[in-house]
Amino acid sequence: METGGCRMGGAGPAGPAAITLEELDALPEESPDSAYHSHGSSLEEEAAERMDDEEQERLLSYWQSVGRGHQVDVPRDMAEPIQQLTRNNNPQERQSIPFTLIQRKEKLGDLLYEKRQYGKAKWACIKMKEKQYEQSICLGFMKLMRYICEQNSSGLYLGITVPIVTIVHTNEAHSAMAQGVTVAYYLPEVLQDEPPHPFDSDIIIEEWPATIVYSRSFRGITNEDSIMREINLLAAILESPELCLRDTFIIAGYTNPAAANRHNEIWFLQRP
Incomplete structure (x- = not known):
């Protein structure tokens, strides 16, 4: 959702130091x-x-x-x-964003995509507009890291939720991606009613409405080329792609953005 060398999960450097x-x-x-x-x-x-x-x-x-x-x-x-x-990067302690599974579309035993409903929820969001997508998500996640790691009005470590998501925009032909993106962190359940205030004025707490998404998993790096490829793959698989927004998509990251074999998803958003 895995800012430079932002590590959202997976293997990494040695854990906490201890005196032997x-x-x-x-x-x-x-x-x-x-x-x-x-x-x-x-x-x-x-x-x-x-x-x-x-x-x-x-x-x-x-x-x-x-x-x-x-x-x-x-x-x-x-x-x-x-x-x-x-x-604090213990996989067992990460909170997954809750959703209701509506449908699983499979072909010959392979999962093509899932249709899910995510409920109304509050997110900490930051808009970025760097030259490259990777720069935007890395710099955006570093800002969110500071918010998660005590630089907030509660003075507490907030905990990691997965996935970290990035909203991207394309032209309607799905041939080019806009430079500006929004990197977002789902507030843990216990903080949904009263989210801590960020010290960084660039971070905005937003309430997103309940949304139905069509989600397809993919692995590897995320850049402009791989994202456009995944958007077009899912558009070709969906029976009724016209039901979804044609210029707004979400990249969901479950592992470290620096990892070569990341676990990602592309989300199409059903029109309200």
Whole structure:
């Protein structure tokens, strides 16, 4: 929905740092009186802080390296949100956006698409207009990461929901994609009634109406070419594509945008 090297899921760098028994044993021996400095921090606490800083640097360096591949700069102030998101990136703790399955269309045992209904809900949204689609989703997700990772009026980590979605627009012939996109994060169920206020004024909380979508899964990178290809594939499969909007679509991302074999979906939106 998986901003430079934004990591929405999947395998990645090492998890949270921890002090091993060997490292504790290797610390210099001190008398009880000298085991604490004047600021009251123990040697163990100092070691933990040092390793915490090293973890931040390692993760930031990784994201910056991936970001360069997308022509995106990952600023140093992303170090803490990156670390927090990595530490909380447990697949079992991610909340899936709820929907009602209406229909599954299959052919020879292969799933062609699903027809789903998503309920009315609040989303944190940011509009982006970079030169390339990948730049827009990466930079947009970094802003949403800050909001998720405590830079909000509650001061709390909000939790990851999947998928992260991107609204894209095309011409009616489905031959070209507009530059502007909207990257959006579904607010967890417990925050739907009173979403925390973003500190970033570019992030807007919007309430989206209940919507019926036609969803087709695909894997790999998401760029202008792959998105247009998937739009035309689904348009050819649908029995009544005229029931859907012809110039507005959603890309749903379930895994890390930096991963080569991402899990994505293309959503067609049924007309109201």
